[in-house]
Amino acid sequence: MEVFRKLFQTWGPQHWWPGRTRLEIIVGAILTQNTNWANVEKAITNLRRKRLLSLHALLTFPESTIAQAIRPAGYYNQKAKRLKAFASFLERTYGGSLRRMFSDTTPQLRQRLLSVPGIGPETADSILLYAGRRPVFVVDAYTRRVMQRHGWIRGNETYEDLAALCQQALPADVQLLNELHALLVRLGKTHCRTRPRCPGCPLEKLLPPDGPLM
Ligand code: SF4
Structure with missing residues:
Protein backbone atom coordinates (compact mmCIF):
# COMPACT_ATOMS: atom_id res chain seq x y z
CA MET A 1 0.00 0.00 0.00
CA GLN A 14 -3.70 7.45 -14.81
CA HIS A 15 -7.15 7.03 -16.40
CA TRP A 16 -6.64 3.46 -17.57
CA TRP A 17 -7.66 1.44 -19.54
CA PRO A 18 -8.17 3.47 -22.69
CA GLY A 19 -11.05 1.83 -24.57
CA ARG A 20 -14.55 2.88 -25.56
CA THR A 21 -16.24 -0.48 -24.99
CA ARG A 22 -15.53 -3.69 -23.13
CA LEU A 23 -14.83 -5.45 -26.42
CA GLU A 24 -12.34 -2.74 -27.34
CA ILE A 25 -10.59 -3.16 -23.98
CA ILE A 26 -10.33 -6.92 -24.57
CA VAL A 27 -9.03 -6.41 -28.11
CA GLY A 28 -6.49 -3.92 -26.71
CA ALA A 29 -5.39 -6.40 -24.03
CA ILE A 30 -4.65 -8.98 -26.73
CA LEU A 31 -2.97 -6.52 -29.10
CA THR A 32 -0.72 -4.99 -26.44
CA GLN A 33 1.22 -8.23 -25.99
CA ASN A 34 4.88 -7.48 -26.89
CA THR A 35 4.29 -3.96 -28.15
CA ASN A 36 3.68 -0.45 -26.89
CA TRP A 37 0.34 1.26 -26.56
CA ALA A 38 0.90 3.75 -29.39
CA ASN A 39 1.04 0.83 -31.85
CA VAL A 40 -2.07 -0.73 -30.32
CA GLU A 41 -3.95 2.54 -30.77
CA LYS A 42 -3.08 2.61 -34.47
CA ALA A 43 -4.28 -0.98 -34.86
CA ILE A 44 -7.54 -0.28 -33.01
CA THR A 45 -8.15 2.83 -35.12
CA ASN A 46 -7.71 0.70 -38.25
CA LEU A 47 -10.12 -1.92 -36.94
CA ARG A 48 -12.68 0.78 -36.17
CA ARG A 49 -12.29 2.48 -39.57
CA LYS A 50 -12.68 -0.82 -41.41
CA ARG A 51 -15.68 -1.75 -39.23
CA LEU A 52 -13.89 -4.79 -37.85
CA LEU A 53 -14.27 -3.90 -34.20
CA SER A 54 -17.31 -6.03 -33.43
CA LEU A 55 -17.83 -9.62 -32.47
CA HIS A 56 -19.64 -10.30 -35.74
CA ALA A 57 -16.76 -8.89 -37.81
CA LEU A 58 -14.12 -10.76 -35.82
CA LEU A 59 -16.04 -13.98 -36.36
CA THR A 60 -16.86 -13.56 -40.03
CA PHE A 61 -13.98 -11.69 -41.67
CA PRO A 62 -10.99 -13.77 -42.77
CA GLU A 63 -7.97 -13.84 -40.51
CA SER A 64 -5.91 -12.18 -43.24
CA THR A 65 -8.22 -9.12 -43.32
CA ILE A 66 -7.94 -8.68 -39.57
CA ALA A 67 -4.18 -9.24 -39.72
CA GLN A 68 -3.77 -6.43 -42.27
CA ALA A 69 -5.76 -4.02 -40.09
CA ILE A 70 -3.74 -4.73 -36.96
CA ARG A 71 -0.36 -4.68 -38.69
CA PRO A 72 0.93 -1.72 -36.61
CA ALA A 73 0.63 -3.82 -33.42
CA GLY A 74 3.26 -6.32 -34.64
CA TYR A 75 2.98 -10.13 -34.69
CA TYR A 76 -0.17 -9.39 -36.65
CA ASN A 77 -0.82 -12.88 -38.03
CA GLN A 78 -0.52 -14.40 -34.58
CA LYS A 79 -2.64 -11.67 -32.99
CA ALA A 80 -5.34 -11.96 -35.67
CA LYS A 81 -5.53 -15.66 -34.83
CA ARG A 82 -5.84 -14.77 -31.14
CA LEU A 83 -8.60 -12.23 -31.75
CA LYS A 84 -10.54 -14.78 -33.75
CA ALA A 85 -9.93 -17.42 -31.07
CA PHE A 86 -11.37 -15.08 -28.43
CA ALA A 87 -14.38 -14.24 -30.65
CA SER A 88 -15.09 -17.96 -31.20
CA PHE A 89 -14.75 -18.62 -27.48
CA LEU A 90 -17.20 -15.83 -26.67
CA GLU A 91 -19.69 -17.06 -29.24
CA ARG A 92 -19.36 -20.73 -28.28
CA THR A 93 -19.31 -20.34 -24.50
CA TYR A 94 -21.57 -17.34 -23.90
CA GLY A 95 -23.65 -17.05 -27.07
CA GLY A 96 -21.61 -13.98 -28.01
CA SER A 97 -22.68 -12.02 -24.92
CA LEU A 98 -20.07 -10.14 -22.90
CA ARG A 99 -22.75 -9.53 -20.29
CA ARG A 100 -23.13 -13.28 -19.87
CA MET A 101 -19.39 -13.77 -19.89
CA PHE A 102 -18.90 -11.24 -17.11
CA SER A 103 -21.65 -12.79 -15.01
CA ASP A 104 -19.34 -15.78 -14.45
CA THR A 105 -17.47 -15.87 -11.16
CA THR A 106 -13.92 -14.51 -11.34
CA PRO A 107 -12.15 -17.89 -10.83
CA GLN A 108 -14.41 -19.60 -13.37
CA LEU A 109 -14.01 -16.88 -15.98
CA ARG A 110 -10.25 -16.68 -15.42
CA GLN A 111 -9.93 -20.41 -15.94
CA ARG A 112 -11.99 -20.23 -19.11
CA LEU A 113 -10.07 -17.25 -20.50
CA LEU A 114 -6.82 -19.12 -19.91
CA SER A 115 -8.12 -21.93 -22.11
CA VAL A 116 -8.28 -19.57 -25.12
CA PRO A 117 -5.17 -19.91 -27.31
CA GLY A 118 -2.96 -16.85 -26.87
CA ILE A 119 -4.52 -15.63 -23.63
CA GLY A 120 -2.03 -16.00 -20.79
CA PRO A 121 -2.39 -14.93 -17.16
CA GLU A 122 -1.43 -11.28 -17.70
CA THR A 123 -3.91 -10.84 -20.55
CA ALA A 124 -6.63 -12.73 -18.68
CA ASP A 125 -6.13 -10.59 -15.58
CA SER A 126 -6.12 -7.37 -17.64
CA ILE A 127 -9.44 -8.44 -19.16
CA LEU A 128 -10.86 -9.27 -15.73
CA LEU A 129 -9.71 -6.01 -14.14
CA TYR A 130 -10.24 -3.48 -16.91
CA ALA A 131 -13.15 -4.92 -18.91
CA GLY A 132 -14.81 -6.89 -16.11
CA ARG A 133 -14.00 -4.56 -13.21
CA ARG A 134 -12.97 -7.49 -11.04
CA PRO A 135 -10.53 -6.90 -8.17
CA VAL A 136 -7.52 -8.75 -9.56
CA PHE A 137 -3.91 -7.62 -9.57
S1 SF4 B 1 11.54 1.66 -8.38
FE1 SF4 B 1 13.36 1.19 -9.55
S2 SF4 B 1 14.18 3.21 -10.14
FE2 SF4 B 1 12.73 3.53 -8.47
S3 SF4 B 1 13.97 3.52 -6.61
FE3 SF4 B 1 13.21 1.45 -6.94
S4 SF4 B 1 14.83 0.42 -8.07
FE4 SF4 B 1 15.20 2.61 -8.25
Missing part, protein backbone atom coordinates in the same frame (compact mmCIF):
# COMPACT_ATOMS: atom_id res chain seq x y z
CA GLU A 2 2.91 2.33 0.68
CA VAL A 3 4.03 1.84 -2.92
CA PHE A 4 0.59 2.81 -4.14
CA ARG A 5 0.46 5.87 -1.87
CA LYS A 6 3.84 7.14 -3.01
CA LEU A 7 3.14 6.61 -6.70
CA PHE A 8 -0.36 8.05 -6.53
CA GLN A 9 0.84 11.10 -4.57
CA THR A 10 3.44 11.72 -7.26
CA TRP A 11 1.47 11.09 -10.44
CA GLY A 12 -2.22 10.96 -9.51
CA PRO A 13 -4.84 9.02 -11.51
CA VAL A 138 -2.21 -7.66 -12.98
CA VAL A 139 1.42 -8.76 -12.73
CA ASP A 140 3.71 -7.56 -15.48
CA ALA A 141 7.43 -7.38 -16.14
CA TYR A 142 7.66 -3.89 -14.58
CA THR A 143 6.06 -5.05 -11.34
CA ARG A 144 8.41 -7.99 -11.10
CA ARG A 145 11.45 -5.79 -11.76
CA VAL A 146 10.50 -3.19 -9.13
CA MET A 147 9.78 -5.83 -6.50
CA GLN A 148 13.01 -7.66 -7.20
CA ARG A 149 15.17 -4.54 -7.08
CA HIS A 150 13.72 -3.65 -3.70
CA GLY A 151 14.31 -7.15 -2.34
CA TRP A 152 10.60 -7.87 -1.85
CA ILE A 153 10.80 -11.04 -3.94
CA ARG A 154 13.56 -13.41 -5.02
CA GLY A 155 12.78 -12.96 -8.70
CA ASN A 156 12.13 -16.57 -9.68
CA GLU A 157 8.49 -16.61 -8.55
CA THR A 158 5.86 -17.70 -11.04
CA TYR A 159 3.15 -15.35 -12.25
CA GLU A 160 0.65 -17.07 -9.98
CA ASP A 161 2.98 -16.76 -6.94
CA LEU A 162 3.38 -13.03 -7.49
CA ALA A 163 -0.30 -12.46 -8.17
CA ALA A 164 -1.21 -14.28 -4.93
CA LEU A 165 1.41 -12.35 -2.95
CA CYS A 166 0.19 -8.97 -4.20
CA GLN A 167 -3.45 -9.94 -3.91
CA GLN A 168 -2.95 -10.79 -0.22
CA ALA A 169 -1.16 -7.52 0.48
CA LEU A 170 -3.70 -5.29 -1.25
CA PRO A 171 -7.37 -4.52 -0.67
CA ALA A 172 -9.88 -5.99 -3.14
CA ASP A 173 -10.55 -2.53 -4.53
CA VAL A 174 -11.02 -2.40 -8.31
CA GLN A 175 -10.14 1.28 -8.64
CA LEU A 176 -7.00 0.95 -6.53
CA LEU A 177 -5.81 -2.12 -8.46
CA ASN A 178 -6.56 -0.35 -11.73
CA GLU A 179 -4.48 2.68 -10.72
CA LEU A 180 -1.68 0.65 -9.17
CA HIS A 181 -1.04 -1.37 -12.32
CA ALA A 182 -1.08 1.77 -14.46
CA LEU A 183 1.24 3.57 -12.02
CA LEU A 184 3.70 0.65 -11.99
CA VAL A 185 3.80 0.70 -15.78
CA ARG A 186 4.57 4.42 -15.65
CA LEU A 187 7.26 3.76 -13.04
CA GLY A 188 8.81 1.09 -15.25
CA LYS A 189 8.88 3.40 -18.24
CA THR A 190 10.22 6.48 -16.49
CA HIS A 191 12.48 5.34 -13.63
CA CYS A 192 12.70 1.59 -13.19
CA ARG A 193 14.02 0.96 -16.69
CA THR A 194 16.60 -1.63 -17.72
CA ARG A 195 19.08 0.68 -15.99
CA PRO A 196 17.28 2.11 -12.96
CA ARG A 197 17.06 5.86 -12.48
CA CYS A 198 16.68 5.88 -8.71
CA PRO A 199 17.49 9.54 -7.93
CA GLY A 200 14.16 11.36 -7.86
CA CYS A 201 12.14 8.12 -8.19
CA PRO A 202 8.96 8.10 -6.05
CA LEU A 203 10.13 4.81 -4.48
CA GLU A 204 13.70 5.91 -3.76
CA LYS A 205 13.09 6.01 0.00
CA LEU A 206 11.99 2.35 -0.07
CA LEU A 207 15.30 1.10 -1.49
CA PRO A 208 17.51 -1.32 0.44
CA PRO A 209 20.45 0.45 2.21
CA ASP A 210 22.92 -0.52 -0.54
CA GLY A 211 20.67 0.51 -3.41
CA PRO A 212 18.72 -1.55 -5.91
CA LEU A 213 19.41 -5.27 -6.13
CA MET A 214 20.51 -6.00 -9.68
Whole structure:
Protein backbone atom coordinates (compact mmCIF):
# COMPACT_ATOMS: atom_id res chain seq x y z
CA MET A 1 0.00 0.00 0.00
CA GLU A 2 2.91 2.33 0.68
CA VAL A 3 4.03 1.84 -2.92
CA PHE A 4 0.59 2.81 -4.14
CA ARG A 5 0.46 5.87 -1.87
CA LYS A 6 3.84 7.14 -3.01
CA LEU A 7 3.14 6.61 -6.70
CA PHE A 8 -0.36 8.05 -6.53
CA GLN A 9 0.84 11.10 -4.57
CA THR A 10 3.44 11.72 -7.26
CA TRP A 11 1.47 11.09 -10.44
CA GLY A 12 -2.22 10.96 -9.51
CA PRO A 13 -4.84 9.02 -11.51
CA GLN A 14 -3.70 7.45 -14.81
CA HIS A 15 -7.15 7.03 -16.40
CA TRP A 16 -6.64 3.46 -17.57
CA TRP A 17 -7.66 1.44 -19.54
CA PRO A 18 -8.17 3.47 -22.69
CA GLY A 19 -11.05 1.83 -24.57
CA ARG A 20 -14.55 2.88 -25.56
CA THR A 21 -16.24 -0.48 -24.99
CA ARG A 22 -15.53 -3.69 -23.13
CA LEU A 23 -14.83 -5.45 -26.42
CA GLU A 24 -12.34 -2.74 -27.34
CA ILE A 25 -10.59 -3.16 -23.98
CA ILE A 26 -10.33 -6.92 -24.57
CA VAL A 27 -9.03 -6.41 -28.11
CA GLY A 28 -6.49 -3.92 -26.71
CA ALA A 29 -5.39 -6.40 -24.03
CA ILE A 30 -4.65 -8.98 -26.73
CA LEU A 31 -2.97 -6.52 -29.10
CA THR A 32 -0.72 -4.99 -26.44
CA GLN A 33 1.22 -8.23 -25.99
CA ASN A 34 4.88 -7.48 -26.89
CA THR A 35 4.29 -3.96 -28.15
CA ASN A 36 3.68 -0.45 -26.89
CA TRP A 37 0.34 1.26 -26.56
CA ALA A 38 0.90 3.75 -29.39
CA ASN A 39 1.04 0.83 -31.85
CA VAL A 40 -2.07 -0.73 -30.32
CA GLU A 41 -3.95 2.54 -30.77
CA LYS A 42 -3.08 2.61 -34.47
CA ALA A 43 -4.28 -0.98 -34.86
CA ILE A 44 -7.54 -0.28 -33.01
CA THR A 45 -8.15 2.83 -35.12
CA ASN A 46 -7.71 0.70 -38.25
CA LEU A 47 -10.12 -1.92 -36.94
CA ARG A 48 -12.68 0.78 -36.17
CA ARG A 49 -12.29 2.48 -39.57
CA LYS A 50 -12.68 -0.82 -41.41
CA ARG A 51 -15.68 -1.75 -39.23
CA LEU A 52 -13.89 -4.79 -37.85
CA LEU A 53 -14.27 -3.90 -34.20
CA SER A 54 -17.31 -6.03 -33.43
CA LEU A 55 -17.83 -9.62 -32.47
CA HIS A 56 -19.64 -10.30 -35.74
CA ALA A 57 -16.76 -8.89 -37.81
CA LEU A 58 -14.12 -10.76 -35.82
CA LEU A 59 -16.04 -13.98 -36.36
CA THR A 60 -16.86 -13.56 -40.03
CA PHE A 61 -13.98 -11.69 -41.67
CA PRO A 62 -10.99 -13.77 -42.77
CA GLU A 63 -7.97 -13.84 -40.51
CA SER A 64 -5.91 -12.18 -43.24
CA THR A 65 -8.22 -9.12 -43.32
CA ILE A 66 -7.94 -8.68 -39.57
CA ALA A 67 -4.18 -9.24 -39.72
CA GLN A 68 -3.77 -6.43 -42.27
CA ALA A 69 -5.76 -4.02 -40.09
CA ILE A 70 -3.74 -4.73 -36.96
CA ARG A 71 -0.36 -4.68 -38.69
CA PRO A 72 0.93 -1.72 -36.61
CA ALA A 73 0.63 -3.82 -33.42
CA GLY A 74 3.26 -6.32 -34.64
CA TYR A 75 2.98 -10.13 -34.69
CA TYR A 76 -0.17 -9.39 -36.65
CA ASN A 77 -0.82 -12.88 -38.03
CA GLN A 78 -0.52 -14.40 -34.58
CA LYS A 79 -2.64 -11.67 -32.99
CA ALA A 80 -5.34 -11.96 -35.67
CA LYS A 81 -5.53 -15.66 -34.83
CA ARG A 82 -5.84 -14.77 -31.14
CA LEU A 83 -8.60 -12.23 -31.75
CA LYS A 84 -10.54 -14.78 -33.75
CA ALA A 85 -9.93 -17.42 -31.07
CA PHE A 86 -11.37 -15.08 -28.43
CA ALA A 87 -14.38 -14.24 -30.65
CA SER A 88 -15.09 -17.96 -31.20
CA PHE A 89 -14.75 -18.62 -27.48
CA LEU A 90 -17.20 -15.83 -26.67
CA GLU A 91 -19.69 -17.06 -29.24
CA ARG A 92 -19.36 -20.73 -28.28
CA THR A 93 -19.31 -20.34 -24.50
CA TYR A 94 -21.57 -17.34 -23.90
CA GLY A 95 -23.65 -17.05 -27.07
CA GLY A 96 -21.61 -13.98 -28.01
CA SER A 97 -22.68 -12.02 -24.92
CA LEU A 98 -20.07 -10.14 -22.90
CA ARG A 99 -22.75 -9.53 -20.29
CA ARG A 100 -23.13 -13.28 -19.87
CA MET A 101 -19.39 -13.77 -19.89
CA PHE A 102 -18.90 -11.24 -17.11
CA SER A 103 -21.65 -12.79 -15.01
CA ASP A 104 -19.34 -15.78 -14.45
CA THR A 105 -17.47 -15.87 -11.16
CA THR A 106 -13.92 -14.51 -11.34
CA PRO A 107 -12.15 -17.89 -10.83
CA GLN A 108 -14.41 -19.60 -13.37
CA LEU A 109 -14.01 -16.88 -15.98
CA ARG A 110 -10.25 -16.68 -15.42
CA GLN A 111 -9.93 -20.41 -15.94
CA ARG A 112 -11.99 -20.23 -19.11
CA LEU A 113 -10.07 -17.25 -20.50
CA LEU A 114 -6.82 -19.12 -19.91
CA SER A 115 -8.12 -21.93 -22.11
CA VAL A 116 -8.28 -19.57 -25.12
CA PRO A 117 -5.17 -19.91 -27.31
CA GLY A 118 -2.96 -16.85 -26.87
CA ILE A 119 -4.52 -15.63 -23.63
CA GLY A 120 -2.03 -16.00 -20.79
CA PRO A 121 -2.39 -14.93 -17.16
CA GLU A 122 -1.43 -11.28 -17.70
CA THR A 123 -3.91 -10.84 -20.55
CA ALA A 124 -6.63 -12.73 -18.68
CA ASP A 125 -6.13 -10.59 -15.58
CA SER A 126 -6.12 -7.37 -17.64
CA ILE A 127 -9.44 -8.44 -19.16
CA LEU A 128 -10.86 -9.27 -15.73
CA LEU A 129 -9.71 -6.01 -14.14
CA TYR A 130 -10.24 -3.48 -16.91
CA ALA A 131 -13.15 -4.92 -18.91
CA GLY A 132 -14.81 -6.89 -16.11
CA ARG A 133 -14.00 -4.56 -13.21
CA ARG A 134 -12.97 -7.49 -11.04
CA PRO A 135 -10.53 -6.90 -8.17
CA VAL A 136 -7.52 -8.75 -9.56
CA PHE A 137 -3.91 -7.62 -9.57
CA VAL A 138 -2.21 -7.66 -12.98
CA VAL A 139 1.42 -8.76 -12.73
CA ASP A 140 3.71 -7.56 -15.48
CA ALA A 141 7.43 -7.38 -16.14
CA TYR A 142 7.66 -3.89 -14.58
CA THR A 143 6.06 -5.05 -11.34
CA ARG A 144 8.41 -7.99 -11.10
CA ARG A 145 11.45 -5.79 -11.76
CA VAL A 146 10.50 -3.19 -9.13
CA MET A 147 9.78 -5.83 -6.50
CA GLN A 148 13.01 -7.66 -7.20
CA ARG A 149 15.17 -4.54 -7.08
CA HIS A 150 13.72 -3.65 -3.70
CA GLY A 151 14.31 -7.15 -2.34
CA TRP A 152 10.60 -7.87 -1.85
CA ILE A 153 10.80 -11.04 -3.94
CA ARG A 154 13.56 -13.41 -5.02
CA GLY A 155 12.78 -12.96 -8.70
CA ASN A 156 12.13 -16.57 -9.68
CA GLU A 157 8.49 -16.61 -8.55
CA THR A 158 5.86 -17.70 -11.04
CA TYR A 159 3.15 -15.35 -12.25
CA GLU A 160 0.65 -17.07 -9.98
CA ASP A 161 2.98 -16.76 -6.94
CA LEU A 162 3.38 -13.03 -7.49
CA ALA A 163 -0.30 -12.46 -8.17
CA ALA A 164 -1.21 -14.28 -4.93
CA LEU A 165 1.41 -12.35 -2.95
CA CYS A 166 0.19 -8.97 -4.20
CA GLN A 167 -3.45 -9.94 -3.91
CA GLN A 168 -2.95 -10.79 -0.22
CA ALA A 169 -1.16 -7.52 0.48
CA LEU A 170 -3.70 -5.29 -1.25
CA PRO A 171 -7.37 -4.52 -0.67
CA ALA A 172 -9.88 -5.99 -3.14
CA ASP A 173 -10.55 -2.53 -4.53
CA VAL A 174 -11.02 -2.40 -8.31
CA GLN A 175 -10.14 1.28 -8.64
CA LEU A 176 -7.00 0.95 -6.53
CA LEU A 177 -5.81 -2.12 -8.46
CA ASN A 178 -6.56 -0.35 -11.73
CA GLU A 179 -4.48 2.68 -10.72
CA LEU A 180 -1.68 0.65 -9.17
CA HIS A 181 -1.04 -1.37 -12.32
CA ALA A 182 -1.08 1.77 -14.46
CA LEU A 183 1.24 3.57 -12.02
CA LEU A 184 3.70 0.65 -11.99
CA VAL A 185 3.80 0.70 -15.78
CA ARG A 186 4.57 4.42 -15.65
CA LEU A 187 7.26 3.76 -13.04
CA GLY A 188 8.81 1.09 -15.25
CA LYS A 189 8.88 3.40 -18.24
CA THR A 190 10.22 6.48 -16.49
CA HIS A 191 12.48 5.34 -13.63
CA CYS A 192 12.70 1.59 -13.19
CA ARG A 193 14.02 0.96 -16.69
CA THR A 194 16.60 -1.63 -17.72
CA ARG A 195 19.08 0.68 -15.99
CA PRO A 196 17.28 2.11 -12.96
CA ARG A 197 17.06 5.86 -12.48
CA CYS A 198 16.68 5.88 -8.71
CA PRO A 199 17.49 9.54 -7.93
CA GLY A 200 14.16 11.36 -7.86
CA CYS A 201 12.14 8.12 -8.19
CA PRO A 202 8.96 8.10 -6.05
CA LEU A 203 10.13 4.81 -4.48
CA GLU A 204 13.70 5.91 -3.76
CA LYS A 205 13.09 6.01 0.00
CA LEU A 206 11.99 2.35 -0.07
CA LEU A 207 15.30 1.10 -1.49
CA PRO A 208 17.51 -1.32 0.44
CA PRO A 209 20.45 0.45 2.21
CA ASP A 210 22.92 -0.52 -0.54
CA GLY A 211 20.67 0.51 -3.41
CA PRO A 212 18.72 -1.55 -5.91
CA LEU A 213 19.41 -5.27 -6.13
CA MET A 214 20.51 -6.00 -9.68
S1 SF4 B 1 13.97 3.52 -6.61
FE1 SF4 B 1 15.20 2.61 -8.25
S2 SF4 B 1 14.83 0.42 -8.07
FE2 SF4 B 1 13.21 1.45 -6.94
S3 SF4 B 1 11.54 1.66 -8.38
FE3 SF4 B 1 12.73 3.53 -8.47
S4 SF4 B 1 14.18 3.21 -10.14
FE4 SF4 B 1 13.36 1.19 -9.55
